Amino acid sequence: MVMKRLKCDLSPELTTCLRLADSVRPDCCTIRERIPYDAECFVRDICKELKNLYQRHEKSFTKRMRILELAVPRRPLCRFIPKCACPFTKTIEIIPAQMPMHTRTEQLALPTVRRLLCRLKEAIRIGDKIGESILNRWLRSSYLSLYSRLANLQPLQKPVEKKKLTDKQLKKHNKYIKKLAKPKVPIKPPKPERKAGEIDQRRLKKLSSPKTYLEDIKPEWEITPGMRKYKATDRVKILAKPVERPNVHTNVNPEKISPTALKYKPSARIKEMSQPLAKHEANLGPGDLKDDPFAISPNALKYKTSARMKELAEPKEFENTHIRENPFAISPAALKAKASPRLIELAKPKGST
Template sequence: MHKVSRSSKCCPTFDHLPENMNCFLPDISNSWQRLLERHKHMFTRRKRLLKIAQHNRPIRGRFIPKCPCKYKKPIEFVRETPTRTRTEQLALPAVRKLLLFKEDVKELFEPLRTFTINRLIRLSLLSVYSRLSNIQPPQKKVPVHKWDDAEWKKHIKYLKRLAKPKKEPKQPKLPVNKMKLESMSRFKELALPKTYEESMKEPWALTPAMKNYEPTENIKKMAQPIIHDDSALIQSFPIPINPTALTYKATKRIKEIATPREKGVGESDLKENPFSISPNALKARTTARIKELAEPKEYENAHIRENPFAISPAALKAKASPRIIELAKPKGSS
């Protein structure tokens, strides 16, 4: 941080740009003139556009540039600290080295210098590379407490108690609320075997009501036999032909379907003697392949062997394994 004094006389007031632009460098002036010429040719002047482009607000007066510094009090300019870059974070000392250095100089340095070391430790711990590598500050080693004889005896006694098998508690018998057998009359009745009553049909007998019964008209009508008309089943011979069938004229399609199917004439039908042999067939000579195919094929009967008790040479040379010898022993033999 640094302070710079500012007052009302420090800010210079700039004049307006001159109308003659030739005071600038020649190349900038030339490019400016070219832009102006190009703008004049491209822009179409219209009254409506010019009217819209005019400033509607009233101009109060000529603008006079003034110094922004209204107060005589000096202004303090604070420099913004930049964010730490990769190089700065890598340049920070290691956390463990700083902690060891702090332990060594804790009694030699002043508190202000110790505060600076703490700030460096905090920056190193919070850096990106420390977080990625999960660096933790070293912890103080806790000395291991050694047991004496009394503690060892107590521990052995506890281990012996844990080594014993767990005794399961006896489960108490729950009272069963059931009825006595003597008072269970309904259960005794259900326990008896089921008996089935056979319904015997009474013999038929002519009752007095049946003797004096008079049938109704509907019963009399239903009692009469059904008379069938046999005229449809009996036909006179010859059967009469319908008069329409006698005067019917067959169409071209019916005549085509009524004609029998034509079959091609075979070679045997063209010959005078179909059982005669041609001279070429009498002069022909059979080849070796035809003779081989003409012979009947012999099939080997694999079910019946000439010597069923013959042993193959491979079986004579074979050596039985311990497992086969074990399986060959009769069952129950040691």
């Protein structure tokens, strides 16, 4: 198969198996050994050969328990869902194998998936079929590269927009958040049930354990050789002497009178203040003017008590309802009462029939 480069192709190589009309295909792209467009006739043969290969592989494989355990994938449910080509109703486009990219530089040189998807949308919008097929091939190569497989890249999907919560849902959510915000109260262990006269085992164990006392032994004071040979310095001797300070509060000659006190003359105001306070008749009260404080006033002798005052002066009498007039009297209800069969039964002495 001859592989040539097109003028409009952005890729380094382009196969001649693209489904392009002869009017659209450029003259520089010669076709040799044309592959039929409808390749469904090869599907059964390919599946049959693949089945034979699987059977041959199973027969040649040494089945060991350890190898079978290691062969089980850790993530059995992956994001890649393999699909079989048999149930497809569309025509299958067979693309020949390209030159494998073995180097890291070649794989890293592939365009990013996001950029290719952006250009693919633009090609679909314009209607460029050739560019769309080229970009699809580039996308396939980029997805199947080593680094894309390690990163487990998936085609971009539009994120699902979250619905706005209603007032009822928002209120319920806030209530739930407040409930979670409250600190958990630790559960207190229940007190052990103890019957009457039973001894508390924990308290008994605590009391039975012996108490430990740490004796504080003070070491005896000894004169060390360094203390015996010690000689005080001049500075220590100065500090050891008591400080002598003059006592300003003690008078040297207590009998001596100061000259200012001998020459002092009191003023007129001081002489006035030194005199005792005299009583004036205007300042005296009516009680102080009475000659006989025990005498009864004439108004008190003429006073007559009112009926209300007499009523209030009489002591109140309360009826004592707790004491009956005749404590031995029998009430009329007791005379009319009839004993019930139960009372008659209880009134009989024990043992009587």
